[in-house]
Amino acid sequence: MKLSPGKTFAYGLQHVLTMYGGIIAPPLIIGTAAGLSPEENGLLVACCLFVGGLATLLQTIGIPFFGAQLPLVQGTSFATVSTIVAILNGGGGLPAVFGAVIVAALIGLLVAPFFARINRFFPPVVTGAVITMIGISLIPVAANWAMGGDAKAENYGSLSNIGLAAGTLVLVLLLSKVGNAAISRISILLAIVLGTILAVILGMADFSKVSQGAIFAFPEPLAFGMPVFEIGGIISMTIVMLVILTETTADVLAVGEITGSKIDSRRIANGLRADMASSALAPIFNTFPQSAFAQNVGLVAITGITSRFVVAAGGGILVVLGLLPILGRVVAAVPTPVLGGAGIVLFGTVAASGIRTLSKVKYDGMNLVIVATSIAFGCIPIVKTDFYSGFPTWFETIFHSGISSAAIMAVLLNLLFNEFTFGNTKNASVFSAAPPRMxxxxxxxxxxxxxxxxxxxxxxxxxxxxxxxxxxxxxxxxxxxxxxxxxxxxxxxxxx
Structure with missing residues (x-):
């Protein structure tokens, strides 16, 4: 799909706005846990944007052996936050975090080709369940944004916040309905812009801090000191890297399904290597492990813009935002409820894409119970966030993610019932759906x-x-x- 430079930039900016709240949240959470000053927190955010942009360029454009060459936006993974905070609480500080990330990412880089070979164990019954779970797991993020994003704020969950999110949602739907295909495709971007204008009119947006701070600043390498390598942090971070490998594999398969691209083990391996290489270099520029952003999968699905160069343009914008903090402050001023209203459609679209994949499944044998159990198992840490709090830390790290929980369960059950067929009953299971009359x-x-x-x-x-x-x-x-x-x-x- 060839687009003009103007449209490529507009669609790329739409990707940036979609994931901006998600990409800056981890460094803000981690910086607060580390006791950093506002200026140091600002450096973490700028570095996060800069490295995320470079990682996106590597993933979308690619070089030999690195990059899936698919429309995947990269950024700091939420899956790492709890483990990083645990390392910080252990007294190691950011240098210990960065050391653990470097070693764990290098280990992930070594295992990526072997991890990619499990592609044959991801038939539609598995990928459909996982893609559906990606969408479901992101709905709480949209709900949190719609409520205001900061649970400590006085107006968190107020009717004004939720009303602004609802208004943005209505704008997305109305703009998607118009006859002009060009407007429909950038409905998310236009709705965010119009929602922000509405917020300004209502006094719910604050752009006063845009002019404060430096206009241009190159991220200072190793600004927090040389990395420190502690065995405990390395082990826990390596487990997190396996979770990231699982989630990125699911995202690659999801985007491949949406774009109609051929996905084989080689392409998955290239994508995973890009993830791990970016993660290994990220600590040099004061940031954390990189992974594909699931919310942008929904944007690809809902707009139908499948060009990887559009996402590459978004990566370029992220790099510029990392070098021009003033532009980052402009984007950061977009009210969180506006992003929440758009996120409801985006994340729901991801789940709908998974349901579409599941429609290809033949529900005989045990396929119904595979789907049912995988999705229900993936929902556990979403609906009951403290479910695994009594488990060992390494176990909680893996299964606290609804995506990795569903992926692991779906793969294991598919192996048990569809690969290792010995002992399977010849008659349909009590769990299987009745065949349709025809x-x-x-x-x-x-x-x-x-x-x-x-x-x-x-x-x-x-x-x-x-x-x-x-x-x-x-x-x-x-x-x-x-x-x-x-x-x-x-x-x-x-x-x-």
């Missing part, structure tokens, strides 16, 4: 208007019984070997 075309081609069944007999509109014969008898009647039974008036139907 009639072959050649079975109804001989029927005419008025034919119907009465008491198990086929009757025409005159009330005469139509003989129902076996395929063998039908053939013999056609060749004259036996005589055609004479039609007789059906007594039960003679009064009609």
């Amino acid at each position: 009639v072959k075309q050649d079975e109804v081609c001989g029927l005419i208007d008025g034919d119907h069944f009465e008491d198990g007999k086929l009757i025409d509109k005159q009330g005469y019984e139509i003989p129902v014969v076996t395929p063998d008898d039908y053939q013999k009647i056609q060749t004259g070997e036996i005589q055609m039974p004479l039609p007789k008036l059906n007594q039960a139907g003679s009064g009609h």
